[in-house]
Amino acid sequence: MGSRSRNEESHNLQKYGVPLYGAGWVPYDQVIRSTHKPPKQQDDDDKEEDQHGSKDEAVADKSDDIRRNYYVVLAGGGGAGNSGIRNAVLLSHFDFASNSLSDQPVAELRTDSDLPYRMAIHPHGDGIICALQNSCRLFEWDEVENTEIRRLGVKISEKVLSQLENVGQQLALTFDSEGTIFAAGSENGNLRVFKWPSLEIILNESEAHASVKDLSFSPDGKFLVSLGNRGPGRVWDLASSAVTTPLAKENVSCES
Numbered sequence: 001m002g003s004r005s006r007n008e009e010s011h012n013l014q015k016y017g018v019p020l021y022g023a024g025w026v027p028y029d030q031v032i033r034s035t036h037k038p039p040k041q042q043d044d045d046d047k048e049e050d051q052h053g054s055k056d057e058a059v060a061d062k063s064d065d066i067r068r069n070y071y072v073v074l075a076g077g078g079g080a081g082n083s084g085i086r087n088a089v090l091l092s093h094f095d096f097a098s099n100s101l102s103d104q105p106v107a108e109l110r111t112d113s114d115l116p117y118r119m120a121i122h123p124h125g126d127g128i129i130c131a132l133q134n135s136c137r138l139f140e141w142d143e144v145e146n147t148e149i150r151r152l153g154v155k156i157s158e159k160v161l162s163q164l165e166n167v168g169q170q171l172a173l174t175f176d177s178e179g180t181i182f183a184a185g186s187e188n189g190n191l192r193v194f195k196w197p198s199l200e201i202i203l204n205e206s207e208a209h210a211s212v213k214d215l216s217f218s219p220d221g222k223f224l225v226s227l228g229n230r231g232p233g234r235v236w237d238l239a240s241s242a243v244t245t246p247l248a249k250e251n252v253s254c255e256s
Contacts, residue, residue, distance in 0.1 A: 012099065012100060012101065014092065014101045014102070014103065016074070016090055016092070016104070016105055017085070017086075018076045018077050018078065018085055018086060018087070018088060018090075019076050019077070019078065019085070020074050020075065020076035021075060021076045021115075021116070021117050021118065022073075022074065022075040022076065022116065022117070022118055022119035022130070023072060023073070023074050023075075024072070024073055024119065024121045025070070025071070025072060025073075025121070026070075026071035026072070026073050026091070026121070026141075026152065027121070027122075027123055027124065027125055028069050028070065028071060028152070030123065030124045030125035031125040031141045031143075031152065032125075033125065034124065034125035034126070069093075069152070070093070070094035070095075070096055071091050071092065071093055071094065071106070071152055072091070072092045072094055072101070073089065073090070073091055073092075073119070073121065073128060073154070074089070074090040074091075074092060074105075075088075075089050075090070075116035075117075075118075075119045075128075075130055076088070076115070076116065076117075077111070077115045077116065078115070079115045080113045080114075080115065080133065086110055087110065087111045087112065087113065087114055087115045087116065088108050088109060088110045088111060088116075089108070089109045089111065089116055089119075089128065089130065089139055089154050090105040090107070090108050090109075091105055091106050091107040091108070091152060091153065091154060092105055092106065093106045106151055106152070107142075107144075107151065107152065107153040107154055109139065109153075109154045109155065109156070111130075111132070111137075114132040114133065114137075115132065115133060116130035116131070116132060116137075117130075117131050117132070117133070117169065117170075117171075118130070118131040118170055118171060118172065118173050119131070119173060120173035120174050120175050120182070121175070122175055122179050122196075123175055123177060123178070123179045124178075124179040125141065126140075126179060126196070126197065127139050127140040127141060127157060128154070129161070129164075129173055129182070131169065131170035131171070131173055131184070133169060134165075134166055134167070134168060134169065135161070135164060135165045135166060135167065136161050136164035136165075136167070136170060136173070136184065137156065137157075137161065138156075138157040138159050138161055139154050139155065139156060139157060140154070140155055140156075140157045141153070141154065141155075142154060142155040159197075161199065162199070163192070163194060163199045163201065164184060164192075164199075167184075167186060167190070167192075168186050168187055168188055168190075169186065169187040170184045170185065170186050170187070171185060171186065171187050171211065171212055171213060172184065172185035172212050172213060172214050172215040172226075173185075173215070174215045174216060174217060175196065175217075176217040176221035177217065177219060177221065178221060179196060180195065180196055180221065181193060181194070181195060181196060181202065181217065181221055181238070182194045182195075182196045182199075183215045183217070183224055184215075185208065185209070185212025185213070185214075185215050185226060186211075186212055187211050187212075188211065189206070189207055189208055189209045189210050189211055189212060189228065190204075190205070190206050190207075190208065190212070191203065191204075191205045191208035191209070191212055191215075191226055191236075192204050192205075193224060193236075193238060202238055202241065203224075203236060203238060203241045205236075205241075208226055208228070208234065209226065209227070209228025209229065209230075209231060209234075210228055210229055210230055210231065211228055211229040212226060212227075212228055213227050213228055213229055214226070214227040215227075221238070222237070222238055222239065223235055223236060223237060223238065223244070224236045224238060225247075232246040232247050233246070233247035234246050234247065235247070
């Protein structure tokens with residue numbers, strides 16, 4: 001029994017040589033949808049009818065493809081010092097059948113001296129936002145294809161997040177479920193909420209907390225709950241940019 005547990009753990013436990021500070025599932029089906037154009041519509045009704053079978057097969061193939069292509073994105077590193085530990089965004093493949101992670105990352109993008117300390121994954125395939133030491137950076141999915149296999153990669157986006165440059169260390173990043181709103185909370189307590197992808201500011205509260213530790217949108221995206229390292233948590237109404245409910249201090253605590 002003990003041997004079996006150890007064997008199962010060895011498949012699910014992988015070390016990639018860097019301390020990790022962020023992890024999340026890649027929305028692979030959304031990534032594929034955003035990177036591939038839909039097939040042309042057929043004008044001929046007869047042709048369309050003939051293709052019903054192939055369409056059904058394509059849907060089944062896509063479902064199998066998604067199941068085969070579970071990816072976990074990881075971010076971390078040794079920081080800006082001379083530790084010798086690289087800073088990187090990694091992709092690990094999760095095998096559905098064997099319930100195991102790949103022995104090595106299937107893709108790795110090094111970030112030089114910038115440590116990706118926190119991250120948020122866009123739910124509909126727009127990429128990953130990572131919080132570096134003083135700014136945030138957008139990374140996009142990069143699909144690598146050859147004759148045998150299609151693999152996912154990561155690349156630095158050409159899009160500059162100008163509203164999130166020189167803003168200090170961000171400790172909490174999150175998208176709403178629709179991927180149309182993005183929030184960032186900083187070490188110095190500043191809370192910012194933006195429309196995505198325009199980065200039009202919705203909320204900018206410089207003293208939301210002493211230090212922002214966690215953020216989460218309501219399912220409908222109308223409210224945001226924030227938690228700091230001390231003091232009450234807060235629920236924000238994004239329509240009015242105001243606190244609607246401070247969570248009672250005696251009932252809320254956050255430990256670093």
